Amino acid sequence: xxxxxxxxxxxxxxxxxxxxxxxxxxxxxxxxxxxxxxxxxxxxxxxxxxxxxxxxxxxxxxxxxxxxxxxxxxxxxxxxxxxxxxxxxxxxxxxxxxxxxxxxxxxxxxxxxxxxxxxxxxxxxxxxxxxxxxxxxxxxxxxxxxxxxxxxxxxxxxxxxxxxxxxxxxxxxxxxxxxxxxxxxxxxxxxxxxxxxxxxxxxxxxxxxxxxxxxxxxxxxxxxxxxxxxx
Amino acid sequence: xxxxxxxxxxxxxxxxxxxxxxxxxxxxxxxxxxxxxxxxxxxxxxxxxxxxxxxxxxxxxxxxxxxxxxxxxxxxxxxxxxxxxxxxxxxxxxxxxxxxxxxxxxxxxxxx
Numbered sequence: 233x234x235x236x237x238x239x240x241x242x243x244x245x246x247x248x249x250x251x252x253x254x255x256x257x258x259x260x261x262x263x264x265x266x267x268x269x270x271x272x273x274x275x276x277x278x279x280x281x282x283x284x285x286x287x288x289x290x291x292x293x294x295x296x297x298x299x300x301x302x303x304x305x306x307x308x309x310x311x312x313x314x315x316x317x318x319x320x321x322x323x324x325x326x327x328x329x330x331x332x333x334x335x336x337x338x339x340x341x342x343x344x345x346x347x348x349x350x351x352x353x354x355x356x357x358x359x360x361x362x363x364x365x366x367x368x369x370x371x372x373x374x375x376x377x378x379x380x381x382x383x384x385x386x387x388x389x390x391x392x393x394x395x396x397x398x399x400x401x402x403x404x405x406x407x408x409x410x411x412x413x414x415x416x417x418x419x420x421x422x423x424x425x426x427x428x429x430x431x432x433x434x435x436x437x438x439x440x441x442x443x444x445x446x447x448x449x450x451x452x453x454x455x456x457x458x459x460x461x462x463x
Numbered sequence: 464x465x466x467x468x469x470x471x472x473x474x475x476x477x478x479x480x481x482x483x484x485x486x487x488x489x490x491x492x493x494x495x496x497x498x499x500x501x502x503x504x505x506x507x508x509x510x511x512x513x514x515x516x517x518x519x520x521x522x523x524x525x526x527x528x529x530x531x532x533x534x535x536x537x538x539x540x541x542x543x544x545x546x547x548x549x550x551x552x553x554x555x556x557x558x559x560x561x562x563x564x565x566x567x568x569x570x571x572x573x574x575x
Contacts, residue, residue, distance in 0.1 A: 283533055314551030345510050347550050348528075348537045389514040391525035392537070392548070402534060 269364030279402045280308040292407055293361035296327055297369045300359060310403035318360055319351055319373040320405035321398060329356035332371050341380050342373050343387035349395040351375040352383045475566045485509050492574060494566050502560035502574045508553040517559055520544050
């Protein structure tokens, strides 16, 4: 699948004259585009535990699939351009999401590898809302669920660190952003010393985009190997 | 690792290449003089079982990896052991080698 991801540092495009403290209507001000259906706000900072160097974070709304109005917003979710799906720490979840199961009704859990660690936990089903987009009944990994405290050795035998806690993950979850979305990072005014921006989804074919969101998330279900099932 | 083994010979080392069933290719570099493995590398969708690959060196690597803070590519440099891990989901690559055991003329960068 082609992935289109452009990180645009608008600061490089802004005429220098706009940065000199003139009126705030000059092209150099740092206002974020007005909210739109396809725009998701992000922030660049050190994350909720302060151990990220310029991490890109956003908020994701997670809802019960059976009751679309029963939702919670998870803040400080890392926008991870190199992974797939949505993964949320169990400690950040308040909704009782239903468990995904095998055909024989065994719960499904996943050992997910990153280059520097792993996440372990059950795969549950949720509706996900990001910007004006929504994907229904998609698999979500719930990381560090105490009900799945026994981590299989096939998951730990890389020797890499467990990223199953807020402290070790450095975020409340992670979400892959490559949904033909475009990340635009805006430098904040110097006084703020923060960078913010947004993710803009391609403003075409919302239905197709929703299918993509669904398909991406489904790769958690079908693409990650090995799946570990627990009896 | 229950994978297919392919052996090739180079001037400075023999190469044992194993493709694991989950797709990751593991290469072991063997010194022709000592017949010892001085490096292993991996590339593929999963990071392999490093406990199995590193053997006696696993524990000191794991201690260093666990002690690390922060995120990003892993580069463990210990006296007598280097382990590097990088990549992203479904596309990982890494190498582990014993710097003092590299045959003459072999550079770490060529271990892939």
